[in-house]
Amino acid sequence: MREKRHYDFIVTGAGSAGCVLAARLSESGKYRVLLLEAGAEDKGFWVHTPLGYPMLFANPRVNWMFDSEPLPELNGRTTYMPRGKILGGTSSINGMVYIRGHPRDYDGWRQRGCAGWDFDNVLPYFRRAEDQSRGADDFHGAGGPLKVSDHQETYSLADAFIEAGVQAGIPANRDFNGDRQEGIGYYQTNTYRGRRWSTAKGYLKPARSRANLDVETGAHVTSIRVEGGVATGIEYRTPHGVAIAHARREVVVAGGVFGSPQLLMLSGIGPADHLQSHGIPVVRDVPTVGANLHDHFYIQLMFRSTEPVTLNDVARSRIRQLKAGLQYVLLRKGVLSTNGIYAGAFVRTDPAFERPDLQINMNAWSVATRTRSGMEPHPFPGFTLSPVHLRPEGRGEVRLKSADPMAPPSIRxxxxxxxxDMRAMIAGVRLVRKISQQGALRRFVAEEMQPGQDCDSQADMEAFVRRLAYANLHPVGTCRMGSDAAAVVDPRLRVNGVGSLRVVDASIMPDIVAGNTNAPTIMIAEKASDMILADARAA
Known part of the structure; x- marks a missing residue:
């Protein structure tokens, strides 16, 4: 067992939040910071190539490759949950779409007792993080660590999708993160000059030269040390054995929606009866650790294309692959410089709703198989339109499978x-069909392959959703923030009942935001870093 020297702050997990925290907490040079990551350095061609993320979808070198427990509502199926196991975490393996959510999402957090988390209070942190390619304005920042860029080129299929959406009655929207979310248009992405821009790239890389920041990879944190109700350090495993690090000020848990509650429970902080069932001594009975798990939910409608303008056509042609590779290596342009998720829409499934509850993603490919081992594109031109339910009502939980810290958690x-939840999904299917039948897009549609036009009745639609819908890989909520006694963390993200311990990642969200969750997670870490430093100065 190796004893590490003392640090002011220890951050467990170098993901979307952890890299931000390490960079901001070490920025002044005043505090010693240790950042621990179970995965590897963010190296490899496909890690930094935007269209490389399908290659990372089932790569155990960079991916935890979690599976849920079987879901009765999905005919007993499991749902696969890839999560980043690499510097940058999931920001190093995700689809890079930059969406913040709707302003009312954050106002809703405040109404649930999370003072200081309304949109007016979080907007400055979105702006501080951002380096917006279009420049700064009331909603956007420039010069921050996180690159936010337009696609370098437009695409005929994406143009047709957007035009068809307008024909179907959806207003055009150039900026989903501006003065309104509702509408249809191109996405912006966390890329820069044809390269992925993760938090490892934007935040951690410039900070690693600081003498007061230590970064260890291959370091799997197994427990938080708590003495007299205060977190004093952590224990972790490395290729060289077990190590201990001591925290003079705080331990900050940033292991993600599955990893953070798992670490708390392994450390004796969680539901007492559950911990005792695994022989773990109870340090603090917090019944809601691991509860409130929820995610967006989506289904894919796939279309055979009349024209060879999809990524399927690149995947099935050696000549096109060579051309795309040369174009990318020499110019950082072409299909490899994109994420393939070119455009989307935010709409309401009911006109009476005050804000969107559905997102539609346009993917420039279609897949014949989608398994835990990866995805296989169709051997012909195809594209996918995916309705995503943004406001699911169901709440699950994360629990321990065993007291072995190396075992995956139980995800329910x-x-x-x-x-x-079902009505919203079916409304999404019908809206996607409506868009596909508009004149602008219809010329690209040879046929609807999935589910097929025969699937039209309510019963058929429900069966389609239960058979082929999936979690949208935006899990949140398992260390819920709130001002009530049942919350895991308070609005300053301090774990209730345990001193010098915080959780900072998407697990603290009381309710999921309407959109992709990477940008909000970065915002949470930006805001948390200010709170941590303010408390340190006041101590």
């Missing part, structure tokens, strides 16, 4: 447990 979702 509760999808489709309300009538509204």
């Amino acid at each position: 979702f509760k999808f489709l447990t309300s009538d509204y």
